[in-house]
Amino acid sequence: MDHRTGDVRPTALASTRDAIVSVRSLSKRYGDVIVLDDLTFTLEEGTVTGFLGPNGAGKTTTLRLLLGLAAPSSGQALVFGHRYQDLDSPVRRVGAVLDVHDLHPARSGREHLRVLALAAGIPDSRVEEALAMVELEAAADRRVRTYSLGMRQRLGLAGALLGEPRLLVLDEPANGLDPAGMQWLRAMLRGFAERGGAVLVSSHVLAEVGQTVDQVLILHRGRLAASGPLDQLTADGQTLEEVYLAITSKVAA
Known part of the structure; x- marks a missing residue:
């Protein structure tokens, strides 16, 4: 070109x-x-x-x-x-993040990931691994409403990685x-x-x-x-x- x-x-x-x-x-x-x-x-x-x-x-x-x-x-x-x-089991093949503004504001980051894991039949232990991968362990128990946009991005990515896609x-x-x-x-x-x-x-x-x-x-x-x-x-x-x-x-x- x-x-x-x-x-x-x-x-x-x-x-x-x-x-x-x-x-x-x-x-x-x-x-x-x-x-x-x-x-x-x-x-x-x-x-x-x-x-x-x-x-x-x-x-x-x-x-x-x-x-x-x-x-x-x-x-x-x-x-x-x-x-x-x-x-x-598409979540085990593909991880996607299109919008981090629709996360449930009253849930903690850890709760959000546990809900996703439960729905997909993913072991709860994977939640902790995903939190560590995005370096969000310290804020995992805070409500999502308190997260900055950057933290929401990390949480969305943690959700995408749950199924090891x-x-x-x-x-x-x-x-x-x-x-x-x-x-x-x-x-x-x-x-x-x-x-x-x-x-x-x-x-x-x-x-x-x-x-x-x-x-x-x-x-x-x-x-x-x-x-x-x-x-x-x-x-x-x-x-x-x-x-x-x-x-x-x-x-x-």
């Missing part, structure tokens, strides 16, 4: 062989409004993929389709070769995190991928994404505008932010 000429050729990020995520010709319409248009990509184990795009680009719609929270108008979104809703789907996980929290998140996501997992992370914090991911999907106006390994997209010395702005402004023109 030549960013100077705006020659953007979106491609699938990985082969379909052993793909953890396989999205093919995925489209979503609401009446005459096209929210998502013919989206195709695949993700394999051992990868952290940044899912980028302006507000209204279709990122959240894609994540909802992938997690079975909405039905596609056409195409398919598969995880481990199946629709999310057809997976046996192989895929994490995260929407804006860096919101509310201080610099130390962002460094922790970066290391946690990289470690998850290095252990054979895959991460799809939507974010507007491009500087942080540039330090975390190894692959990028850029969505604009419901279509895939560009995709590829981060080091290839930034090979000419541009930052991820510069690449992103060049692509989205060109597509918008």
Whole structure:
């Protein structure tokens, strides 16, 4: 791809062989409004993929389709070769955080995780492990209403990790995190991928994404505008932010 000429050729990020995520010709319409248009990509184990795009680009719609929270108008979104809703014990395969504002405010962090574990048939001992993984043990017995946004992000991630999944789907996980929290998140996501997992992370914090991911999907106006390994997209010395702005402004023109 030549960013100077705006020659953007979106491609699938990985082969379909052993793909953890396989999205093919995925489209979503609401009446005459096209929210998502013919989206195709695949993700394999051992990868952290940044899912980028302006507000209204279709990122959240894609994540909802992938997690079975909405039905596609056409195409398919598969995880481990199946629709999310057809997976046996999906919480043991996929961990997701789309909104940390809907946590029950009167429950403690530990109680929140115990409810999730009970519903999924996960041993209670896993709750303590998840709290330790997100470094929230000291605040585990505080009511969620007292949590900062960064603490809610950690609690949401603890819930996603309860089932020891192989895929994490995260929407804006860096919101509310201080610099130390962002460094922790970066290391946690990289470690998850290095252990054979895959991460799809939507974010507007491009500087942080540039330090975390190894692959990028850029969505604009419901279509895939560009995709590829981060080091290839930034090979000419541009930052991820510069690449992103060049692509989205060109597509918008």
